[in-house]
Amino acid sequence: MSSSTRSTAISDDVESNYKALKALKNTEVTSFAWKDVTVTVKDNETKQPKLLLDGVDGVVRPGELVALMGPSGSGKTTLLNVLARRTAAANAKVDGDVLINGKTVSLQEFRRISSYVEQDDALIGSLTVQETISFAAQLSLSRRIPKSQKQQRVSDIIDSFGLRNQANTIIGTPVKKGISGGQKRRVSVASQLMSNPRVLFLDEPTSGLDSAASFEVISFLKKIARENNLLVIASIHQPSTTTFNLFDKLLLLSSGKTIYHGPVSDVNSYFSSIGFPVPGYTNPAEFIIDLVNTDFSEDAASSEKHKGSITEAWKASPMATVLANQLNETDDMDLGAHEDIARPGFFSQTLTLLNRLWIKSYRDVLAYGVRVAMYMGLAIMMGTVWLRLKEHQDYIQPFINAIFFGSAFMSFMAVAYVPAFLEDFHTFTKERSNGLYGATSFLLSNFLIGLPYLFLISTLFSVVTYFLANFRPTATAFFFYLMWLFLDLLAAESLVVLISVLLPNFVLSLAVTAFANGLWMSVGGFLVSDKILNVFWKYVFSYIDYQSYVFKGMMYNEFSERTYQCSAAAPPCFCSYDSPLADECKIPGTAVLQQYGFSQRDKRGQWIGILLGITLGLRLLAWVVLKTVRR
Numbered sequence: 048m049s050s051s052t053r054s055t056a057i058s059d060d061v062e063s064n065y066k067a068l069k070a071l072k073n074t075e076v077t078s079f080a081w082k083d084v085t086v087t088v089k090d091n092e093t094k095q096p097k098l099l100l101d102g103v104d105g106v107v108r109p110g111e112l113v114a115l116m117g118p119s120g121s122g123k124t125t126l127l128n129v130l131a132r133r134t135a136a137a138n139a140k141v142d143g144d145v146l147i148n149g150k151t152v153s154l155q156e157f158r159r160i161s162s163y164v165e166q167d168d169a170l171i172g173s174l175t176v177q178e179t180i181s182f183a184a185q186l187s188l189s190r191r192i193p194k195s196q197k198q199q200r201v202s203d204i205i206d207s208f209g210l211r212n213q214a215n216t217i218i219g220t221p222v223k224k225g226i227s228g229g230q231k232r233r234v235s236v237a238s239q240l241m242s243n244p245r246v247l248f249l250d251e252p253t254s255g256l257d258s259a260a261s262f263e264v265i266s267f268l269k270k271i272a273r274e275n276n277l278l279v280i281a282s283i284h285q286p287s288t289t290t291f292n293l294f295d296k297l298l299l300l301s302s303g304k305t306i307y308h309g310p311v312s313d314v315n316s317y318f319s320s321i322g323f324p325v326p327g328y329t330n331p332a333e334f335i336i337d338l339v340n341t342d343f344s345e346d347a348a349s350s351e352k353h354k355g356s357i358t359e360a361w362k363a364s365p366m367a368t369v370l371a372n373q374l375n376e377t378d379d380m381d382l383g384a385h386e387d388i389a390r391p392g393f394f395s396q397t398l399t400l401l402n403r404l405w406i407k408s409y410r411d412v413l414a415y416g417v418r419v420a421m422y423m424g425l426a427i428m429m430g431t432v433w434l435r436l437k438e439h440q441d442y443i444q445p446f447i448n449a450i451f452f453g454s455a456f457m458s459f460m461a462v463a464y465v466p467a468f469l470e471d472f473h474t475f476t477k478e479r480s481n482g483l484y485g486a487t488s489f490l491l492s493n494f495l496i497g498l499p500y501l502f503l504i505s506t507l508f509s510v511v512t513y514f515l516a517n518f519r520p521t522a523t524a525f526f527f528y529l530m531w532l533f534l535d536l537l538a539a540e541s542l543v544v545l546i547s548v549l550l551p552n553f554v555l556s557l558a559v560t561a562f563a564n565g566l567w568m569s570v571g572g573f574l575v576s577d578k579i580l581n582v583f584w585k586y587v588f589s590y591i592d593y594q595s596y597v598f599k600g601m602m603y604n605e606f607s608e609r610t611y612q613c614s615a616a617a618p619p620c621f622c623s624y625d626s627p628l629a630d631e632c633k634i635p636g637t638a639v640l641q642q643y644g645f646s647q648r649d650k651r652g653q654w655i656g657i658l659l660g661i662t663l664g665l666r667l668l669a670w671v672v673l674k675t676v677r678r
């Protein structure tokens with residue numbers, strides 16, 4: 048490389064590093080304010096309107112870290128939701144304004160410049176810290192930003208959050224320990240910063256952490272807010288004095304009303320001025336929360352009066368007047384367009400999700416490993432129970448039973464997919480709320496990542512059971528058997544996906560999936576033949592029962608071309624099925640099919656089509672649910 052080319056490359060590098068650092072810096076948002084925020088719900092008991100928030104005002108400037116505090120039930124979460132423009136509370140009516148630079152901005156614009164870190168970390172346990180932040184960058188940043196710049200940004204964030212020594216450590220799964228709770232919180236915040244938010248909301252970022260870890264998390268937040276001029280609002284429960292002092296401002300709520308909103312450094316003087324000085328050697332955060340906490344008071348009327356007087360004192364305070372004036376000062380700076388925070392496109396996001404799921408799939412034994420082992424165990428059990436069945440009429444029923452058991456249990460055991468899917472679903476709901484990607488990318492990547500594993504399971508299961516049970520010994524029949532199992536698993540997993548997005552709760556999803564499988568087994572044509580199944584179950588369920596097509600397909604596979612010996616002790620010959628080959632003391636498999644009401648025509652193409660249709664239909668329904676019910 049010539050010296051001039053080298054120096055151009057170096058200056059490009061310096062330039063891109065500079066851009067990477069600069070992109071984090073907020074220059075567009077000069078203020079974030081909320082005016083007269085009031086939230087009302089209908090009280091379940093009295094059926095009267097109930098105020099959750101009552102005319103709450105506030106303002107945050109660049110570089111400021113704001114603590115949102117108050118006793119339990121004071122409205123912190125509700126306010127944080129309103130500020131982050133999420134659903135405040137179920138069936139709530141929200142009034143008031145949330146302003147960026149003095150203006151109301153569209154929800155799309157708001158999502159672009161803000162991010163919300165939820166209380167529970169939506170991290171994927173099997174990824175390393177570096178991978179987690181790197182995937183967050185790939186999901187957040189446009190493909191137009193060069194890879195080197197993205198890597199630089201990831202590296203900077205890892206350093207800024209003091210995570211360099213843990214960069215290659217996994218987050219942690221139930222079976223493999225990873226980083227500490229405080230480090231997890233830092234990774235969560237760091238990941239959210241990859242989308243370059245200017246305003247960051249955090250719901251109790253220190254929950255579950257001891258005071259040292261809480262201090263550490265808030266210190267990093269303060270540093271990043273200062274360095275990049277970010278506006279940070281975090282709800283927090285009783286911080287230690289040192290942690291409390293890291294915040295620049297405090298908004299203290301009680302029963303949905305403002306008790307104090309101003310600099311943390313003025314807390315002592317303000318409460319002294321209204322007659323409640325913070326005693327020496329006392330944690331001020333603890334003192335002021337106790338001051339307005341009436342939950343454990345024995346004299347409800349007097350404590351309500353006391354709280355009312357503190358609320359009134361705030362309204363009458365000079366600080367409240369200053370705040371009102373600040374809210375009236377409009378700031379007319381435009382947010383402008385930011386190429387660097389444009390999101391990547393659909394294909395790029397789906398590929399990133401696939402890549403992330405792929406790592407999880409082979410690294411996290413709970414994702415697929417356990418299921419592969421479980422299906423292998425089931426295959427060995429089945430193959431050794433139905434061991435080397437013979438071409439004899441005594442073995443016809445065991446053959447049919449083996450077919451039913453294999454197809455039904457394959458589907459039934461898809462319940463084991465529920466926990467893994469729910470974990471992905473929870474990650475998705477959080478990432479979607481932050482505007483990273485949508486339902487289509489999520490469902491598509493989940494579907495695609497399952498294909499090789501479901502194929503592997505079907506292949507291993509077929510190899511073990513097909514030969515042990517001695518199903519029809521031809522290569523074509525073997526591959527058809529494998530195909531039916533694969534289609535069975537595809538449909539069964541699609542059902543799990545639909546049920547889990549409808550009822551995203553572990554126990555409920557598990558119960559409903561198990562119930563649905565019980566239903567499919569009952570109406571699938573084995574336990575009660577189609578010929579005598581009553582019309583309700585037949586017409587309402589049996590046609591959409593994917594297991595029934597798998598059962599038919601496997602029955603056809605076994606019986607369409609094989610013949611079975613009638614009673615061995617001849618003469619006289621006794622055939623247990625009505626057989627056209629009775630003269631030869633044989634039963635054609637087609638006689639068995641006839642008894643089950645199968646037509647003589649080869650309908651495999653139709654059954655395959657229906658199975659694929661059911662799979663597609665279930666996935667589409669899940670997509671509709673995500674687009675409508677679970678928005």
Ligand SMILES: Nc1ncnc2c1ncn2[C@@H]1O[C@H](COP(=O)(O)OP(=O)(O)OP(=O)(O)O)[C@@H](O)[C@H]1O
Binds near residue numbers: 137
């Ligand atoms: N949909 C609703 N209907 C009726 N009351 C509600 C509803 N949602 C929330 N609340 C009530 O509103 C009040 C404020 O709730 P919120 O969750 O905002 O409090 P919080 O300060 O975050 O509490 P915590 O610190 O315990 O999380 C509580 O008393 C809660 O019971």
